[in-house]
Amino acid sequence: MDHLEERLPQNSVPGAGLSGSQSVDRALGLLSLIGREPAEGLPLGEIVSGSGLNKPTARRLLLALMRAGLVEQEPQTRRYCLGEEAFVLGVLAARRHGLLELAMDGLRRLSAQTQDTSFLTVRRENYAICLHREEGTYPVRTHALQTGDQHPLGVGAGSLAIMAALPDEDVDRIIAANEPVLLARYPGFAPEPMRADIAVTRERGFSLNPGRLVASSWGIGRAFRYPDGRVAGALSLAAIDSRMLPARQAELSALLAREAARMEALLAQMFVSKQGKEAMAAAAPAPIETGRAAR
């Protein structure tokens, strides 16, 4: 039903789209497709239709992914989902890309101070993905956004904050790319209103989702950047509408601003130490360093 979006991620330049490793691209596409729905996994049929591949090809690639442990097949349901190796790889990658770890303290503070649920969101192409949900203690909570959930950029508070932090040309491109999905699956997020939201967000310094996704479930968010200016992600808070009146919005946005600034400071620090390590890498003979002998 959604073949349209697949198949054509070659940049329309006729000769220059040949990657040189079609099957690898396809396999990694499947991986990301499966990652999108990690809750219960995807049945083969949906993988086939969702990827635009045909059954034998999809299955062959899945077998390769399973051999590597990145994908597992639930024996009961025969559904395919992310494997343990994907998890391990993530832990390994977290050494360099430790956004979540950096953000955890801030999220805990936010939820402790506000009693509301807080989120870390990052950009992933034209989508925003929720990396963590830190529960608040307030008894009425919204469950509109869970860890791992993905929505088009501009849909939801954190996602909108990220979108608004991007340069205009990116905004245009992203909205154009997402237009079919927005119209089909996100009533209330048509391109034009979204542009208005972005403008307001930029003006006022924080994003607001007034229950557009789930009625009465409001969100407020703020983006933060890497030292080089790239958008790194967004922090956001969610609560029911009665806890998001203008006065409290101001209060929450101040807290978000403080934590976002803290994140930017931490990232700046990380950038420095990383470059430091790189400079050293040449000289250092590595004192004890068990295992992994030189080659």
Place this chain on the structure above:
Amino acid sequence: MDHLEERLPQNSVPGAGLSGSQSVDRALGLLSLIGREPAEGLPLGEIVSGSGLNKPTARRLLLALMRAGLVEQEPQTRRYCLGEEAFVLGVLAARRHGLLELAMDGLRRLSAQTQDTSFLTVRRENYAICLHREEGTYPVRTHALQTGDQHPLGVGAGSLAIMAALPDEDVDRIIAANEPVLLARYPGFAPEPMRADIAVTRERGFSLNPGRLVASSWGIGRAFRYPDGRVAGALSLAAIDSRMLPARQAELSALLAREAARMEALLAQMFVSKQGKEAMAAAAPAPIETGRAAR
């Protein structure tokens, strides 16, 4: 220098080794190779020699991995390392494979109570990989084991605990497979002594590494299992020799045993709720469930 171990992960059955997706297997092999050294990344040359592939092939596959965001190339050093997408994928996979999350509380307790550094280790084929290192407060600490470090099964306390928890046939196979690496890079971990270590570990209920990897750096470990009996991983503690005398060994092993039991309880709980969800999946119409419409 280590071509030997590559190239032949087909199970020696002559005709039945053809995977049907050579290039995907190779690409995922590179991914795991790069994951092994996430600290500074690997230069192309080492990837070429480490994988047994040739330069153009390796490069082409790396480009595919980079297109997917799973690998990044440091612009300065031109080294290849795990990309942000690997990290994100890991977060997504953590929903199902949340061992680390389950273990964090226990690790914190262990380090708080003992002042020593504690570790979570899991098995990965014939190796053990350290998923987390929780610092202790005691001023003299060993840094023999860092998050992400990998050693052959049987090398180090956690690794040995896992090995000892495996059935004999696995032990034999793993030792045989690792023999070249052990002899070449791990003096003090020859196959025969290791078998003795395994026997002692089984008898006494916990593993001990008496400074074999780094002098004076001792470790003590204990494995825990999934409800179905499979070994899930190991918890371990590291300290200098003077803090690992027999009396304290007993004390520490009791703490480890308690935390390992707790882990097993948590895992059992997870298994139940997972099966529960599966059973429900068919009936439930998913109350609000924004986005991701049915197809």
Place this chain on the structure above:
DNA sequence: TCCAAATGGTCCATGATATGGACCTTGTTC
């Protein structure tokens, strides 16, 4: 400043490899 060596990166003819239509198998519905 220049040259040499090493390492990173690319091209393109060739055939090994991935492809997908057709078919088989298993589980579910009426």
Place this chain on the structure above:
DNA sequence: GAACAAGGTCCATATCATGGACCATTTGGA
């Protein structure tokens, strides 16, 4: 128990990945 649907596999074909040869850029030495 027959019909349907979904999962899974086979295998001849031509497409796609392969790797030897080559170019580019960086490093370090004189």
